[in-house]
Amino acid sequence: MSEPSTHPRRPLKPLITAAFADVPVCASVVGVARVKEFAAAASSVGVLASIPVGELPRAVRVLVQLKKIVFVNIDACPGLAQDRGAIDFLTGIGAQGVVSTRAALIDRARGLDMLAMQKVFVTDRSNLNRSLEGVARSSPDLVEVMPAPIIPWMPEDARRMLSPFIAAGFVTDGAGVAHSLAMGAVAAATSDPALWSLTRDGLRAGK
Numbered sequence: 186m187s188e189p190s191t192h193p194r195r196p197l198k199p200l201i202t203a204a205f206a207d208v209p210v211c212a213s214v215v216g217v218a219r220v221k222e223f224a225a226a227a228s229s230v231g232v233l234a235s236i237p238v239g240e241l242p243r244a245v246r247v248l249v250q251l252k253k254i255v256f257v258n259i260d261a262c263p264g265l266a267q268d269r270g271a272i273d274f275l276t277g278i279g280a281q282g283v284v285s286t287r288a289a290l291i292d293r294a295r296g297l298d299m300l301a302m303q304k305v306f307v308t309d310r311s312n313l314n315r316s317l318e319g320v321a322r323s324s325p326d327l328v329e330v331m332p333a334p335i336i337p338w339m340p341e342d343a344r345r346m347l348s349p350f351i352a353a354g355f356v357t358d359g360a361g362v363a364h365s366l367a368m369g370a371v372a373a374a375t376s377d378p379a380l381w382s383l384t385r386d387g388l389r390a391g392k
Contacts, residue, residue, distance in 0.1 A: 238264035
């Protein structure tokens with residue numbers, strides 16, 4: 186990793202800034218059964234995963250009508266191919282964003298003016314360096330960094346190079362959300378519906 190301090194921070198799109206202004210939580214909506222809970226939650230941003238391709242159009246339509254920002258984890262929805270055609274399909278059903286570990290899919294999504302979130306798994310220093318290089322090439326709108334507990338051990342320059350990022354994995358309570366924000370995350374992602382309406386005021390009050 187050479188001269189990390191010279192790498193520019195990517196700007197956070199105003200749409201995402203506004204979405205996380207009050208509720209700094211991204212709902213990880215795993216399975217069709219959780220869609221209804223996300224629909225009723227205060228969180229404005231969600232990532233759909235483990236939802237069969239045949240169920241995606243209805244789920245996306247319902248959530249978009251509720252003014253939710255809907256990302257689809259293209260790597261984790263049964264029947265959804267991990268190729269350019271899948272990105273076109275998601276655009277056609279109204280999904281605003283895509284989540285993937287694959288740089289080519291991030292590039293395709295950006296080319297279609299979709300929001301792109303690149304997922305990275307940080308397991309050791311060499312893996313971190315590869316993640317930094319990949320993000321620098323793809324320049325996604327957001328990075329999902331997993332697992333969240335590793336973030337404090339990452340160098341400050343690395344956190345800056347991955348910004349704006351969402352902390353994900355092992356975020357199980359309000360303290361985990363607050364710690365993620367303190368480490369520089371714009372939000373924390375969690376599959377626990379009890380946290381999908383957690384506000385910044387609530388965090389300050391220790392709720």
